Amino acid sequence: METRIPTRMGDGTIARLTKSEIRADVEDGVAQAVRRAKVPPLAAGEIDHLVDLYASPAKTVGVDLGDEIVLSCDGSGMKTHATREQDMQSYEQWMGADLLELCPGDYSLKVVRTILPYEAQCLHDALLSTVAPMQYGVMPNLGLYAKDDGPCENWSALLPMGRIAEARAAAEEAAEMAVADAVRMADVMFEAGADAIDFDTTGASGDPEFWATLRATEVIREKYPDMGVQLGMAGEFVLGMHGELEFKGKRLAGMWPLEQLHVVQEAGATMYGPVVNVNTGKSCAWNTARACTIVKPCMDEAEIPVHMNAGMGVGGVPMFVHPPGDAVARSAKAFVDILKVDGL
Amino acid sequence: MGSGDPHGMHNAHAQAAGLGGMRAAGDLVARMQMTRGMRLPEAKQYVASKLGVTPFDLGDTATMTEVRNEFGFGRIHSYAISHPWQANFIEAKFNISRVLEVPILCVERFKERTGMTEAPTAH
Numbered sequence: 001m002e003t004r005i006p007t008r009m010g011d012g013t014i015a016r017l018t019k020s021e022i023r024a025d026v027e028d029g030v031a032q033a034v035r036r037a038k039v040p041p042l043a044a045g046e047i048d049h050l051v052d053l054y055a056s057p058a059k060t061v062g063v064d065l066g067d068e069i070v071l072s073c074d075g076s077g078m079k080t081h082a083t084r085e086q087d088m089q090s091y092e093q094w095m096g097a098d099l100l101e102l103c104p105g106d107y108s109l110k111v112v113r114t115i116l117p118y119e120a121q122c123l124h125d126a127l128l129s130t131v132a133p134m135q136y137g138v139m140p141n142l143g144l145y146a147k148d149d150g151p152c153e154n155w156s157a158l159l160p161m162g163r164i165a166e167a168r169a170a171a172e173e174a175a176e177m178a179v180a181d182a183v184r185m186a187d188v189m190f191e192a193g194a195d196a197i198d199f200d201t202t203g204a205s206g207d208p209e210f211w212a213t214l215r216a217t218e219v220i221r222e223k224y225p226d227m228g229v230q231l232g233m234a235g236e237f238v239l240g241m242h243g244e245l246e247f248k249g250k251r252l253a254g255m256w257p258l259e260q261l262h263v264v265q266e267a268g269a270t271m272y273g274p275v276v277n278v279n280t281g282k283s284c285a286w287n288t289a290r291a292c293t294i295v296k297p298c299m300d301e302a303e304i305p306v307h308m309n310a311g312m313g314v315g316g317v318p319m320f321v322h323p324p325g326d327a328v329a330r331s332a333k334a335f336v337d338i339l340k341v342d343g344l
Numbered sequence: 345m346g347s348g349d350p351h352g353m354h355n356a357h358a359q360a361a362g363l364g365g366m367r368a369a370g371d372l373v374a375r376m377q378m379t380r381g382m383r384l385p386e387a388k389q390y391v392a393s394k395l396g397v398t399p400f401d402l403g404d405t406a407t408m409t410e411v412r413n414e415f416g417f418g419r420i421h422s423y424a425i426s427h428p429w430q431a432n433f434i435e436a437k438f439n440i441s442r443v444l445e446v447p448i449l450c451v452e453r454f455k456e457r458t459g460m461t462e463a464p465t466a467h
Contacts, residue, residue, distance in 0.1 A: 061360065068363040068403035069384060070374045071345050073354065080350060091365075093420055095350065096358055098370035099378060127450040131418040131436045132371035133378055134450075193450030196378045226447050228378040270381035305377040305384060310357065312348055323352040329360035336361050342377065342384035344345040344357055 005057055008327040010287050011280040012320030019055045022285050026050045029282070029289030037236070037256045037294045046338050050292070053330055053337075054285035060329045063336045070098045070343035072230065072271070072307045074137055074200055077102040077126065085126040092132050098343075100130060101137040101198055108141040110150065113181050120192040127193045135230060136189045137198035140182070140213050142205035145174035152177070155208075155241060171208035171242045178209070182216035186224065196228030196270065204234035206241030207252040210260075214247045214267040221268030231264050232273030232309055233257075236294060258297040265303055271343070274298060275309040280319050284327045288316030291331075292338045305342035308335045315344075366412070366420055369395075369402040372444065379446065394444050415443055 002018035009015045017025070030041050042050075053061065063069070076091040077084040077100060084102060091097035102123045104112055112119060119136070127134055146154040152174040158167035186197050197220060203210040217229045238260065240253030247263045255263070257274040264272045276291035291308075298306055313319035316331035335341045345357055363370030369391060376387035388399035395415065401407040412419050413427075418436030421427065431439055434454060441448040455461040 060356070063361045066400040066403065067361075068370075069361050070370060070377055070387075071354070071357055071362045071365075072374075073345060075348070076354075091350075091354070092371075093366070093422075095354055096362060096365035096367040096370065097354070098363055098365045098374040124450075124453075128434045128454075131366055131433060131440075133375045133448075135378065190449065191453070193453045195375070195449060226379060226449060228381070230378060270378055302383065304381040305387070307345070310345055311353060317353075322349045323356070325352060325356035325359075328352065328356035332357050332361040340384075342387075343374075344361065 005055055007054055008284040008318055008324060009280065010278045010282050010284060010318055012318035012324055012327070015283055017283065019051065022054050022283070023047075023051045025283045025286040026054070026289040029286040030293045033290045033293035039256075039258075039293055039297050042289070042293050042296065042338065046292070047289070049337060050285065050289050050334060053334055054283075054288075059326050061333050062329060063333050067336055069336055069341060070305070070307070072198075072273070072343055073097040073099055074101050074198060074232070075103055075107075076100050078105060084122060085129070088126055088130055088134070092130055097132055099195075100132050100134045102126060102134060103137040107137070107139050107200070108144050109138045109178060109181055109185070110141065110144040112138055112185055116185060116188050120188045123189060123194055124192040133195040135196035135198045135228070136185070136194050137200055138185070139201040139204065139234075140178055140199055140209050141201070142171075142174050142178055142209035142212060145177055146170065150174065159241075168242050168244070175208045175212035175215075178212040179216045179219070182212070183219050183223075186216075186220040186227070190224050190227055194227060196230055198230040198232070200232045200273075201234040202231055203238050206239035207245045208242045210238050210252050210255075211245045211247055214263055217264075217267040217269050221270075228270035229268070230271040230273065230307070231267070231269040232307070233260060233275040236274070236276045257295050258301065261298045261302060261306070269304060271305045271307055272302070273307045273309050275314045278313045278316065278319050284316050284318060284330065288331050288334045291316050292334060296339055299339050299341070302342075307343035308339065308341045310335060310344045363403045364405060366418060367405045368408040369411075372417070372440065373402060375440070375444070375446065375448075391444065415439055417443075
């Protein structure tokens with residue numbers, strides 16, 4: 001009779017599985033990734049490593065000394081417990097953050113437009129009293145440019161009515177507005193002294209949002225070569241809300257991480273954050289195996305740092321508001337050991 | 345990596361895999377990644393070579409506290425562990441920019457706005 005080991009499901013709850021069941025989950029996670037993303041499977045030794053990692057009853061695990069990575073610390077300046085400036089100082093001084101991020105509470109690009117001077121002043125002042133590099137972060141969130149939240153026709157409303165051409169035109173109009181807002185934001189943040197701009201959860205509104213972010217990145221990096229751009233994704237697969245948009249001749253709809261990496265690099269971004277979403281009905285072992293398999297092809301071809309997204313509900317971290325540390329540590333170790341990620 | 349629940353997210357990742365920020369040299373390696381697009385081995389090697397340490401040392405607080413002290417890169421401080429004679433905050437970033445030979449935008453703005461250098465022509 002095999003011993004049952006406490007491990008986690010994708011929703012964060014404890015599940016007691018045998019080592020054989022964990023192995024079956026890991027192998028199925030790999031197989032599902034191969035089937036969906038058309039990527040090679042993990043090697044046998046990598047699968048064994050994941051099984052050992054998730055079959056360990058240890059409360060926490062860690063990478064080998066010397067294998068440490070950079071943590072991107074998105075959202076560290078978001079008024080969690082004090083002012084945003086004090087929050088970033090706390091992250092830097094108490095929590096060993098490798099970089100800091102000032103961001104608005106709403107976190108949406110469109111919202112920043114009307115409060116840009118205040119945001120830039122806060123960033124300017126915070127830069128005087130911190131040491132770690134500081135980026136300004138937003139999510140492009142193109143949906144806010146559509147009615148009723150914004151000025152453009154709502155492509156999500158037009159599509160079910162079969163008004164495809166109008167939906168596409170509306171999305172294109174919104175994307176152009178987002179590019180203008182993003183570049184304006186970067187102009188002001190450059191003057192304030194930001195080290196980088198972070199576009200987080202890119203592509204949440206599908207290929208028009210991904211296109212807008214790539215185009216904005218291209219413009220920003222050309223204007224300000226000393227200011228970085230981190231481009232993190234919203235999902236593992238780019239939704240085709242438009243379907244025909246291309247960046248440098250490559251169709252964006254349907255892109256998986258390796259193809260995303262290629263266009264992100266072409267746009268000039270300095271960091272890329274792939275996402276693999278968590279299936280809450282499967283174990284963390286299954287989810288991490290699937291995530292490793294989908295992202296692994298990126299690692300050999302990347303010319304820029306790859307910071308795997310390993311937050312709530314992505315990258316093998318449970319979709320739970322207070323992620324269990326044992327599950328978080330296992331995802332971190334898996335991505336460092338198997339993928340050799342540049343950061344998380 | 346998002347911050348979210350700082351204990352569940354940031355601390356767990358930091359203990360499992362983090363370079364330690366200013367406790368070691370995580371901020372320095374991060375700076376080369378985010379502004380120069382260097383991958384991790386290249387960024388670690390670059391920073392280590394500038395500081396005269398090995399890439400392994402960059403995550404070691406015992407080694408890097410002394411190195412940061414030597415170069416004036418800023419350190420973790422509190423009332424109990426004060427060192428007001430050492431560079432910190434924007435002062436430290438002047439030293440980091442010089443030693444790593446990488447422009448830091450807020451340092452450049454500081455120089456312009458205090459008359460240390462002229463502002464560049466507009467793009």
